Amino acid sequence: MSPSAEEHLQNAVRMHQASDFKKGIKEAETARKKFQKEGRTDRAIEALRVMGDCTLNDRDLKNAQKIYENLLDEGASISNLWFQAAANWGLGQISSQKMDYAKALQFFQRGFEQAQGVADNWYTAWNGFGMGNALRGLARLEEAKSAYQVALQAFRKANQPTFVTWVENTLKEIGSEVPQEGLRIWLCPMCGSKLKTEQAVVLKNGKMTTCDYCGTAIG
Structure with a gap:
């Protein structure tokens, strides 16, 4: 007997x-x-969501974007805010991978509102964390701190100690930063850690690097 869909x-x-x-x-x-x-x-639609997350982590950003866009449409077709929050998080991650923090912020903000609309801690946390990272990348540090605090509380409510540590790490880092006009900050799109200068150079040259903190492949 062949395995079931579940x-x-x-x-x-x-x-x-x-x-x-x-x-x-x-x-x-x-x-x-x-x-x-x-x-x-x-x-x-849930299977589509898992496909998107696997494709994103497999570094196939082009296909991941198509999947998350489909997820957004299909979630909306059944008026499911949770799927839409998941899709916006994924699209925000793709924009973050490209260091397009302005676009990422828009996706994360929508996903955050949708997750809060269904009182979901998981995507409230991840979209809030994404908002913090995007705002930090835009040198809007005070707003970033507020977003990180929201993400921190949501991760705690979701009993996710590893991700609580990630947010705490970013809050420690951000406390020592002084925003400079025209200076682009390169962050790990997953854990929000600031990348080293040499890692930023690698990314600018179109190559891949790995986050020293969480091990995520970037680029």
Whole structure:
């Protein structure tokens, strides 16, 4: 007997957690097709969300953007703010990867409002954290601190000590920064840590680097 759609989806989640993103994408795609055949729209959209997260982490930003845009549309089609919050977070992450902090901020703000609309701590935290990073990248430090504080409380409510530590680290870093007009700050799009000068040079040259704090591949 072949695995059910739910089993494929759970396998996709496990693959994502194990950083085996290509297998996660395949499992999520299979789950989505099965859910669609069964007429289970909400679960098919959930499979799309997992596909997006795996694709983002696999560094395929072009396809990840398409998936999150579809997720945004499909979430809106069933009036589901949680899926829309997830999609806006993903689109904000893609913009952050490109160091387009102004665009990232717009996505994260929308995602934050949508997550709060359904009292969801997970995407309130992640979109709030994204807002903080984007504002920091724009040298709007006082606003960034406020966003980080909101993210910190939401991560605590969601019982996510690792991510609480990430936010606390960014708050320590930001306390020593003095914004300078025209100076671009290069941040890890995942944990918000400030990248070293040599890492910024690598990114500017179109190559990849790795965050020293959380290990995320960037570029």
